[in-house]
Amino acid sequence: MTGELFPRERAELAPGAVHVPDWLDPSRQRELVTACRTWARPPAGLRTVHLPGGGTMTARQVCLGRHWYPYGYARTAVDGDGAPVKPMPTWLAELGRAAVRDAYDSASPGGAVTAPGGATAAAPDPAPYDIALINFYDAEAHMGMHRDSDENSTAPVVSLSLGDTCVFRLGNTETRTRPYTDVELRSGDLMVFGGASRLAYHGVPKVHAGTAPPGLGLAGRLNITLRVSGL
Numbered sequence: 001m002t003g004e005l006f007p008r009e010r011a012e013l014a015p016g017a018v019h020v021p022d023w024l025d026p027s028r029q030r031e032l033v034t035a036c037r038t039w040a041r042p043p044a045g046l047r048t049v050h051l052p053g054g055g056t057m058t059a060r061q062v063c064l065g066r067h068w069y070p071y072g073y074a075r076t077a078v079d080g081d082g083a084p085v086k087p088m089p090t091w092l093a094e095l096g097r098a099a100v101r102d103a104y105d106s107a108s109p110g111g112a113v114t115a116p117g118g119a120t121a122a123a124p125d126p127a128p129y130d131i132a133l134i135n136f137y138d139a140e141a142h143m144g145m146h147r148d149s150d151e152n153s154t155a156p157v158v159s160l161s162l163g164d165t166c167v168f169r170l171g172n173t174e175t176r177t178r179p180y181t182d183v184e185l186r187s188g189d190l191m192v193f194g195g196a197s198r199l200a201y202h203g204v205p206k207v208h209a210g211t212a213p214p215g216l217g218l219a220g221r222l223n224i225t226l227r228v229s230g231l
Helices: 027-037 089-106
Strands: 011-015 017-020 060-064 067-069 072-074 113-116 119-123 133-138 143-147 156-162 166-172 181-185 191-192 203-209 221-227
Touching: 011 060, 011 181, 027 060, 027 089, 027 133, 027 156, 027 221, 089 191, 089 221, 119 181, 166 221
Parallel strands: none
Antiparallel strands: 011 017, 017 191, 060 133, 067 072, 113 119, 133 221, 143 203, 156 191, 156 221, 166 181, 166 203
């Protein structure tokens, strides 16, 4: 959004949880929307996730690299059409690594970070990202509080937002209830949560329909979540 009284600034919502507004420029957002449309086509395309208790997720999902199902990973769409999962593109994995470097770079564009005692050191290179979960939210969709705990890795989770603005709720590591922090995620925003916040409960209680950038050509919200499986 332009012409705001107070421009949005990057913020650490909790230790290890960083929000970077407008990380993706409009051109890159359009490229990602086009890619998501390709990934969403069958086989192993966009599906409704059925939960063990009998409910369904209101956000629909497609996976790359490995197929997530409640609560594990497989090489095929075991709760869909059974087809092999689409591969994780190298360029998308590299985008995840760049996101982590940018989110945690608190010093200079060269990647230096402040070390104990005031010295500087190179920021650690993030692990290779090998899983992507792409969730599509229509106007009525939401995501309950949950933890991304099915991976054998403590590498940060990378979340990219496209389309409609949402309310993102970042909670704590102990309970689905308070304390939590709500932040508005708009198209192009980046959220990274790792370290002490890697297993924090989080969710999307609300999507604001009709708020996507006009030039994006998307009605609804796409969330691209990148993870390191450790598998």
